[in-house]
Amino acid sequence: MSRNSDNNTKDDTHTIAVLVENKFGVLAKVASLFSARGYNIDSLCVGVTQDPSVSRITLVTRGDAKVLEQIRKHLSKLIDTFKVMDMGETDSVEREMILIKISAPKAARSEIFQIIDVFRGRVVDVSTDTITVEVTGDEGKIHAILNLLQPFGIKEIARTGKVALTRGAKTLKGSKN
């Protein structure tokens, strides 16, 4: 399992990072840009950066090269946008986090713990009937552990969108120019 280099393995899926002004309404404008053109957002993650006036939006979307070019250009055109980058164009680290609540009767627990161990997951809550586990990784890893836990009975999951950073010293500069 190659963990960190499977960016955009499905050729039409792209992870895009956008640096925007951290103020109300900006996310609505980004979302409106997608909905106005009928483009879907598969996942979305927003958080403030080391500069409190700048937020980083990481979104996963699908489309051919032409659609991607339009998305990139329109995101760049938004006045609140500082920088847009298709993370697939560079070597990058991508992560998602998932919380999984599993049915865990006594008999099944040791097997469940073994699986969690292999995936370097963390048990964050235990009750008499359930275990809640936190797993971080790329999409493939999350998919794999979900598959393995499925037979035990998954009661609920909560999943973040993808976040990504370029490898090495390169960064997305957020300064207005």
Place this chain on the structure above:
Amino acid sequence: MELNGSQIMIEELKAAGIEMAFGIPGGAIMPFYDELLKADFPHILTRHEQGAAHMADGYARVSGKVAIVVTTSGPGATNLITGLANAQMDSVPLIAVTGQVATNMIGTDAFQEADVYGCSIPVTKFNWLIKDVNEIQHVTREAIRMATTGRPGPVLLDFPKDIQITKAEYTPRESAGSPLPAPRQYPELDMEGIDKLIEAIERAERPVIIGGAGIIKSGASEELAKFAKAAGIPVINTLLGLGGFPGTDELFLGMPGMHGTAYANFALCECDLLINLGARFDDRVTGKVSSFCPNATIAHVDIDDAEIDKRVHTHIPILGNVRDVLITLNERLTPGDYDEWRQTWTDWKANYPLQYDWDGSIKPQYVIDQIQEITEGNGIYVTGVGQHQMWAAQFIRFNEPKTWVTSGGLGTMGFGLPAAIGAKFARPEKDVWLIDGDGSFAMTLVELATAATYNVPVKVAILNNAYLGMVRQWQELFFEKRYSHSHYPENPDFGTIAEGYGVKGINITDVNEVRNSLETAAEHDGPVVLNFLVNKEENVWPMVPAGAGNDEMQLAPPSREAKS
């Protein structure tokens, strides 16, 4: 000095040279209106907010200047949406100032509250909800800059009532009307692209220029004429580019696309180099993209990066201001030798002219021809949307830019009358003619009251066929003449309606009265409505059916074509 929020905004607007407002007051904008009055800010009270937006739109298109549109919250603001969308599609600058309920009431479903910030995101270039009096100065400056620079467009300032009256310390600009800072992403001149284009022009045997709204907006008409004439390349103007090149010039090929001239579409099909100067390859221009300019190298100059490669693949993209690019091109260009090509398109022009039959009824094209004759192409021509708009685009020969006001991208019926009023306010020395359809006119005719109140002498020619004519034409051609709800058999008497508004109204039923009535209208000192009861089933030709390629253009009704 200490001012309230409304005063600060007005100071900033005045400092930027903005000197016109259109709008209607209401509860949530009353403090701002109070300050407009005290500041003696010129304001035109309209009858509907959509009319106010179209007036500002028409005003901007002919003057290049931006006006503000002022409405109250809720319905006042939502009535603006069509006007904003129209300006957005055609890249027209205007600044909407909408009242909003007080900040502590936002989100409570207060009286006349609407999420105008949310509603206007997709129909503005940019918008703001002002939540702090201290940001008004900055936001107003940004709004003016955004509206007027780069690719222009409408912006909206949603202005809560409490912020309008909150006081703050205000430091005026150093000098009134000081130039605005350059937009953030103004592209630098792409010299590499220009070099490639010059090479392509030298290599080409059958080049064509297509000039769009970018020619008008960047003020590049003279540079375009210089370029086309020096190079000997014929010019097509898109619907919004009309006026960008003299309509009487031998190099002019008219409008392309769905209802373009035959020779423009032939030229597009046959050219080996298409030089697109500030047009956005609208679907009504290209027809089916796969058969658009099939043999041509395509160069596209545009100020908006997102337009390049959007619909038509471009071989030579040049990001930049059309005028700047043309100036550089003109410095470098060597005259071409396209004699064979010139012969070809000259023959097309001679053999496939725009024409219409003469059968004793009032032909709409004839009325437009007569308007063209009495104004000699020196008027300002405004339209609604539909058949009459296409005929006007075909038959009026424009002498100069910014004399053609039409709703291109959005195709907004009802645009005409308010836009004509706005145009007349901007250029009072010009004769402003509105060529409208009965369907379009009826949508906003309430603004006749505005024309009467302010005595705005616009001349309205309604080409009244008692149909939604373009819909009827499509139903005739593509829906086996099933005229589903496109007929207005009980159309009102528009002449009498005009009189009711205090506007001179004349109904014309006889073709021999056309010329006289037009002259009467031209001489009348005030607004006039001429209601021409025209041939009901006249169609616009040529026509490229929707979704077909420009090579599938029909020149005339199928029956007539078969005969000839």
